[in-house]
Amino acid sequence: MSSFAASRRLVSIARHSFRQRNFAxxxxxxxxxxxxxxxxxxxxxxxGRKVSILLEELKGLYQHEYEVEKIDISKNTQxxxxxxxxxxxxxxxxxxxxxxxxxxxxxxxxILLYLAQHYDKSLRNFSFDPNGQPNDYSTMLQWMFWAHGxxxxxxxxxxxxQRFAPVDIPYAKKRYLEETERLYGVLQMRxxxxxxxxxxxxxxxxxxxxxxYPWIAGHGFCGIENLDSWPALKAWFDRISERPQVQAxxxxxxxx
Ligand SMILES: N[C@@H](CCC(=O)N[C@@H](CS)C(=O)NCC(=O)O)C(=O)O
Numbered sequence: 001m002s003s004f005a006a007s008r009r010l011v012s013i014a015r016h017s018f019r020q021r022n023f024a025x026x027x028x029x030x031x032x033x034x035x036x037x038x039x040x041x042x043x044x045x046x047x048g049r050k051v052s053i054l055l056e057e058l059k060g061l062y063q064h065e066y067e068v069e070k071i072d073i074s075k076n077t078q079x080x081x082x083x084x085x086x087x088x089x090x091x092x093x094x095x096x097x098x099x100x101x102x103x104x105x106x107x108x109x110x111i112l113l114y115l116a117q118h119y120d121k122s123l124r125n126f127s128f129d130p131n132g133q134p135n136d137y138s139t140m141l142q143w144m145f146w147a148h149g150x151x152x153x154x155x156x157x158x159x160x161x162q163r164f165a166p167v168d169i170p171y172a173k174k175r176y177l178e179e180t181e182r183l184y185g186v187l188q189m190r191x192x193x194x195x196x197x198x199x200x201x202x203x204x205x206x207x208x209x210x211x212x213y214p215w216i217a218g219h220g221f222c223g224i225e226n227l228d229s230w231p232a233l234k235a236w237f238d239r240i241s242e243r244p245q246v247q248a249x250x251x252x253x254x255x256x
Contacts, residue, residue, distance in 0.1 A: 040068050042093040046152070049252065050111075050210055050211055109211065157172070
């Protein structure tokens, strides 16, 4: 190792242990005040549940507890000034990290990446090392961005036109339902030879899967009766559904 590389490594080790000490101190302070590590502002929707699933996974491994404040999106609580201060986009979920000076994160993809970066960094149980596993990391991001640009918005619109639109617009209903089904077909293709969306060989469970799962779990809401047309997607869905942390995350906020 060159002396430059060695000194960079030393700096990185020093930073890591400084951060660990900070977390330990902050954790102890929070305990004294009876506060949990995180506060999640959420509702019982696919976007909200992506985050509660990962928080349940992290709680299981690292014992970081989180507190939930249920936001009633039907009453537009998420558009009130106090909420807009945290997320100017006025949507759930929002995460507040008390271990890092109340740092606020909005947008589910950003929240999942943030939690993996800060709270699963060394073990990488739910993501990949951007330096050591650059291709797996990129693949994970690709499936996350794909879901953010396609699966979530399209299924969200399908939900809207099937369930909430004040007028019946058959064209919109058909367009968004068909696009959602097409996207399920993309997942089917990806999962025909794999168990998870990203990772080596057949893949490993990661935030790419957590990010897509609650949308697939909500297929019935937009009028897709079952997953029989996409057997590999169904097998992936059943595999993930078996995880107790996923089952717990899917109950939030109703059980809080
Ligand atoms: N791109 C955002 C989408 C968030 C989102 O659409 N949240 C919905 C619930 S699933 C919401 O807050 N809806 C209420 C509203 O639109 O005012 C994310 O990934 O966090």
